Amino acid sequence: MATAQLGTFRIPLIDNEPLKSYTPGSAERKALEAALAQMEQELPFEVPCIVNGEEIKTGKLAKQPIPSDHARHLCSYHEADGKTVAAAIDGALAAKSEWEAMPWNDRAAIFLRAAELVSGKYRYRLMAATMLGQGKNAWQAEIDAAAEFTDFLRFGVKYVEELYSQQPPKNSAGSWNRVEYRPLEGFVLAVSPFNFTAIGGNLPAAPALVGNVVVWKPSPAATYSNYLVYRIFEEAGVPPGVIQFVPGPPPEVVGQCIDHPSFSALHFTGSTLVFKKLWKDIAGNVDKYKNYPRIVGETGGKNFHIIHRSAEIRNAVLQSVRAGFEYQGQKCSALSRLYVSSSVWEAGFQDQLLAEIAKIRVGPPQDFRNFMGPVIGRPVFDKIMGYIQKAKDAGGEVLIGGTGDDSRGYFIQPTVILTKDPRSITMTEEIFGPVVTVYVYQDEDFEKILDVIDNTSTYALTGSIFSADRKALITATNKLRHAAGNVYYNEKCTGAAVGQQPFGGARGSGTNDKAGSINLFYRFVSPRSIKENFIGLEDFHYPSNLV
DSSP: OOOOOOSOOOOOOOOOOOOOOOOTTOHHHHHHHHHHHHHHHHOSEEEOEEETTEEEOOSOEEEEEOTTSTTSEEEEEEOOOHHHHHHHHHHHHHHHHHHHHSOHHHHHHHHHHHHHHHHTTTHHHHHHHHHHHHOOOHHHHIIIIIIIHHHHHHHHHHHHHHHHHOOOSOOOTTEEEEEEEEEOSSEEEEEOOSSOHHHHHHHHHHHHHTTOOEEEEOOGGGHHHHHHHHHHHHHHTOOTTTEEEOOSOHHHHHHHHHTSTTEEEEEEESOHHHHHHHHHHHHHTGGGOSSOOEEEEEOOOOEEEEEOTTSOHHHHHHHHHHHHHGGGGOSTTOEEEEEEEHHHIIIIIHHHHHHHHTTOOBSOTTSTTOSBOOOSOHHHHHHHHHHHHHHHHTTOEEEEOOOEEOSSSOEEOOEEEEESOTTSHHHHSOOOSSEEEEEEEOGGGHHHHHHHHHHHOSEESEEEEEOSOHHHHHHHHHHTTTTOSEEEESSOSOOOOTTTSOBOOEETTBOOOOBTSTHHHHTTEEEEEEEEEOSOOSOSOOGGGOO
């Protein structure tokens, strides 16, 4: 059905979502505590697949454990089977023509309303699901599930408005040139991670904003919070079939989607190993696709802080503590490699670092005093503890931490390892946990250690340079030009804000398409140039043909 657009509309002014503090006695703390208490009374939940707006219960149930209390689970969810995935793909393709034809201002209104629902009506329930199911404390849940998710939606609308406004600057006499930004032909597959509810929402939302239809496979360890996200989209007005919610075993769900001729794009956040395999699988299927699929991925990191001899010690210490141990080091951007000049190390950096880490409380996120919660599950717990042991076996010295307790939840103490080998295993391989390895370099070797940083890791996501010497900052920035997609001066390597620091890395860290910026949206559109002529030809000859 054709729809008249009777005006050129501008979106409302937007800004980053204000962060709430959750101080004792505050209204937001009371509201969050109430949401947590209510959710604990209601669990476990049952989560269906949702295809074409209808709940599908396959009967094949899996559980999302509570990582701080693994004897309990937050929800049981129905795993999508082959029939369900096929119905999701067919339904998405059937919904495509009407969704892409919807006027932009109406699509924008839907996602702006979703942002209001996230920041208001569902804020505390979404945070509670993120805290219980994904092990985040109140602040980490606030900056993720409430603020960043809201920002992704609002700024996403702003960036698409800017994208659509980009038009050819030149028209020849008697004609009009214009460009339309078509959604991709086919469907987008979104595969989201456990560690950020905001990313779980943005992976399907960003392609949908520009008129794509999406099959969304959430992480098993974030199923319930992502289910709430889907319900928010539904309440905001996303039509049935535009985003299909299909939790289930990754190899089967993903494999069936990328095997389909109408597969048009992968929007992925997860491990480098999985992403590389999917890239190979997609390449192997290229002859069956209608178009060349777009592949957009953000994967791992082996992120660094480099502390120059001129650095302000107190700031560098506190920034490193936050970067390494917020959310148990389970951020793609978390600090893992810490290079400290010998004079700074001996002047108090070591003592202050260990003293501050000793203050960290580890425990369930419902206790607001805990800075760290559990790691996400059994395989992760075992992997991290295994890396600590490997570091010790190779001669690394555990300065603090190094222990874990999985009797009730998957808790690992914040760990610092001192190594004499800048290419030791915990300096080169991604751990994705609360482990920071320190290498102390001689002051005069600053430029040499920059080369080591650049060449040690296959990743290139985030990094921070701490120095009061502008020349040192410039030198490090130039030498580490390709070592990180996000670089910070005298600031920790985590915490990129939507609309402020577009996020993404290259090398083994992904395709660097910069979530939280206009760059991402270019990947999910296929421009079409239109030239309209107003004056007809009177002769086919050109002037050069005349005698």
